[in-house]
Amino acid sequence: MNDGPLIVQSDKTLLLEVDHPNAEAARRAIAPFAELERAPEHVHTYRITPLGLWNARAAGHDAEQVVDALITHSRYAVPNALLVDVADTMDRYGRLTLTKEGLTDSPEGTRLVLRTTDRPVLEEVLRYKKIKPLTGERLDDLAVVVHPSERGTLKQELLKVGWPAEDLAGYVDGEAHPIDLDQADWHLRPYQQHAVDGFWHGGSGVVVLPCGAGKTLVGAGAMAAAKATTLILVTNTVSARQWKDELIRRTTLTEDEIGEYSGARKEIRPVTIATYQVLTTKRKGAYAHLDLLDARDWGLIVYDEVHLLPAPIFRMTADLQARRRLGLTATLVREDGREADVFSLIGPKRFDAPWKDIEAQGYIAPADCVEVRVSLPDGQRMAYAVSEPEERYRLASCSDAKLPVIEKLAEQHAGEPTLVIGQYLDQLHEVAERLGAEVITGETTVKERQRLYDAFRVGEITTLVVSKVANFSIDLPEASVAIQISGTFGSRQEEAQRLGRVLRPKGDGRTAHFYTIVSRDTVDADFAAHRQRFLAEQGYAYRIVDADDLI
């Protein structure tokens, strides 16, 4: 028996013993095809999925390498059925290819063709009701014409039926525009450079980096590589402003070259930053701003926070398959389970690094995660017990028993930049009042928000109370303490974002603190358990303390 660090389970999960001397080599060997599912401190769990295997094929790995990686590092014999399955699955990729072919009768015309090396596969996929209409004239036994506008939808449907097409149709270069990184006083970190290279090499795809690891710079790097007009899609206006600031600071782009396309402004410039919201706005049943996608001959489209990409944008994106697409995200986990759509429409995962690795390299701050449990007073317990199920979470998470704890924690970390994050406005206002701090909610104007952020950044104010508007893409470099008082039920994605708020590296290398305050024996604690499982799976061990011990 081989003494490897890896145990291959029959349910296609891989257990990697982290403390094993060969763990690093094994991790490198399996990372291209296995998705890291959980990374707690001792044994990491990877999963082999068809998507992951196809990702690996797309990145140029073959089944033999995968099988070899499994056998070499496995402690026990790898179930043969699994090896056969791996080979079979990987063999399905590339049987179908999408290519662009010149037309003989009209020299400048080209058409998109779905080709196969294996006739039965083509016959099989063409029998699907959803696929047949996406194709046109049958050229011969092995090829069929595809309507260019259906390129994305076709890829999506083919993936669903288990015959992913290799897209060799290439990309349009788009309208050229000079963009360079201005690396006078900074440099891309090595992993950021790897991410840019990985993306550029593959053409399209998703880069997964933890919050605070500098995804914006990966975007900027990709733009500098493309040197073409770029459309950046972000979640909201604040995020759009930050992208703009960051691009002006880090690249040769000037303010005039960058346009903002949002509810307030409709500028179309060589580099245009648009919000998801404006794109999905409907007027009289039609998307009013779809023209933006065709407004210029975009050479690159960047999707920020891919895991939040709304479904309509997916549909729009299906039409943009000829353009290079870069997705940025902290986690491929989508609460709606549409990971496969990300794969087929934006592209395979091109780069991924475990959080802890980047933390170990000092690029993100180490974090101390603590769950503080408060007991509800008897009166509230009674009220909770008799409340309607839909009211329970609100009752439990907004308990005023949490207030002294918040105060105590704020006091302990006095002087350190502290964020108090919550879900319910009443609660936030109450907390703000007790702490004497400002509140930022969805109602706060953009101008006011910017003012507060700036003040926070320079240290004029050390405590901010924020609602879930702060979940995404705000950049608060010096926040080192986050206190979570209520959340969107058990959202793991939200937990990742919130933890990300404090993970940006601190000037003095301080440890970040991440507190979650929950009410004992209620749904609040159940949801917290769900979110903490996510933390633990990301490698952040957490402690549980009693409020009484704290105060």
Place this chain on the structure above:
Amino acid sequence: MATPSRSLADDIRGRGDAELIDLVLARPDLARPAPADLTSLAARAGTRASVQRAVEALDRGHLQVLEAVVVAGDAAERSVLLHLLGTDDAGTVDAIVQDLWRSALVWRGVDGDHVVRTVPEVLGTAVAGLGAPMRELRPSSPPEHADPDRIRATVAEAPDDSRAMLERMTWGPAFGVLPAAAPGRTTARWLLEHHLLVPVSTDRVALPREVGLVLREGRLHRSTELTPPDIEARPVSLVDAAAGGAASECLTHVDELAAAWGADPPRVLRAGGLSVRDLRVTQMSLDLDPEHTAFVVELAYAAGLVADDGEVVPVWAPTSEIDEWSSSEAGHRWATLAVAWLGSTRAPHLVGRRGTGTGPANALGPDVQWPAIRAIRREVLRELASLEPGSAPDHASLRERLAWRRPNRSAAVLDEAVEAVLRESEWLGVTGRGALSEAGRALVAPLLPLLPAVRGDRATQAGGGNTSNGKRAARGRGDRGSGSGGGITSTEQTPPEAGAVAEGVAAAMSAHLPSPVDHILVQADLTAVAPGPLVGGLGSFMRLAADVESRGGATVYRFTPESVRRALDAGWTAADFTETVRRSSRTPVPQPLEYLVADVARKHGQTRIGGAAAYIRSDDEAVLDTMLASRDLTPLRLRRLAPTVLVSSADPRVLVDLLRDNGFAPVHEGQDGTVVHAETPRRRAGSRRRGPGPMVSPVDRPYTQTLVDGLRAAEATADQRRVEDETRPGPRILAMDPVVTLSLLRDAVADRHGVWIGYSDGHGATSRHLIHPQKVEGGRVRATDESGHEKSFSVHRITGATLES
């Protein structure tokens, strides 16, 4: 060899002991019941039933040579055989003919080799797809119609369409239906007119054997395959480790099956078997694909670990064997399964196919019973055992080899069964990554002494006058030293002696089963990983205290509030729990786990539940006081829960009876609201341990030796009598086995020879007659007697017969 023989019986009488032993070993059916003497042995060897068995057991090489011997005719030159077979490998052909002689399908006469008379009957008219000879098809036809040269010349002249029609019939079937209309009719007419086809009825024609042979250019078979096709194999590594892993999983599956069925046994269908729905439920709980599930179910059944419990409403339940099985060492547990599998006549791959009834075949049902699968399973394993250790066969070439071994089996059915056997071996761990594992080899070992190769080699030394070692070596080429030898493989071998084999198998497998580990790795996300099978105590603790999340080489457990509560319910205290985890874990116990345990423990027991079987409630507290005070009611162990409620652990019916006896007037209140404490019943069917089975001693060498000795003794007595007879006039007619008589009479008919028979009349008196038999059929012999009158004799009245000297 002794003196040249005139018949099969002579030939057999002339064989040496070793050769006789070989014959009986090759055709064990000859030994049962033990024949009286060599003559009856010979007669039995010539019966249709026995020949049929022997021919069915031939591999393609032997069958082809046998067909060639039949077509070549009696005492044909070796060169004719070689020509028919289209080979110049005389050594191989000689060796095969020798094998056929050894198994008494061919006998050696003064003039050369003859096939035993019943062989052509068994092979049928269409030997190798050829039609019957011209002479048989049309007795009146002149001999020149059968002349190859004439046929060749005629064929050369044939119009194209006629020749095309001939070509279609060349490789059989050698029959055709006449086309109803022109032009086909005209085409056929040309052939009929030129005697290339012979009409057999108004609309059917036959291609005579002679014409067929010419069209085949003198060859009998399209491709002559005298030696077995090679099995392509590729070396694989980690075979035993893979097999060990599979074996370990297989044990887990059976454990889980037993646990699932012990708690909730599925119904036995009226026709026997497990319903499709129950199989699916089982499949869900085992998390396997349907065929694999059926395999696990059938395996447990074959090993006697689950059975029909035989109750009024019968269910499939684990048998009492399971507890003993579960507690034995893993290697032994596996050996039990493997031995049962090897001997089982059940074919799980048939589950879900259309059965004999209306619906699909059910697992454990009668349609899955298929005795042939056992022979196929053994043959597959033998072929695997013949490969170098650590090499996995290419499935297609293995299938081809087996098809060569069994030319009489339907290829599609055989291929499917072979694939199924290979899959099952992999699941069970008999093979690992396609190659036979060490334990698998130990399992097959008892079958190997009966391997054709081994027997063939021995025979070469014992009686192989015609066969030089060099020739044998030539035959063995490309065969990796196995399997090509004897053509006769006995299909019915007695199962190997279970106990001894199981020991060896268990030992072989134990070494490769993943060794149990005594520690776990506990992590902050409240999972614990056991990096291998856990040692007993820890294993049961973890199963109790955590939920299994993933299985395989390792097991991933997750601690949840429910699982912790389960452990506390089972009597663990929070402190013991944490301490056990701490002691077993190689990693520090994460604080959230301790917190979880403490948290669950805090809430545990806030509500109390007792194990009462019955309650007594009464608004009159005084009545209850009386009951509590009553000495006669102490056995009920009444306890007061509330002023108006008593509980007892006695059954409500007992309670009611006893209270009535003591002058109370209780009323039984029905089940509503009562808390019935009952452990989930684990049903056990009675033991289905398969006994040693009917005691059949194998037809092995010692047995055969004894048999042959007996035959020799009988023969000596007969010779003695023969000597005595010579002193008296006329032949002495010995009482004979009717089989012998019949075959002798048939020979006489064929050779137009006179026979002395003993005939008992209606009064029981025996008389002697010299007759010339003409026909034997329907239990009667038609013959002319001494006076030249035609008479008919009942065969059952003929006491014996001997040829006229």
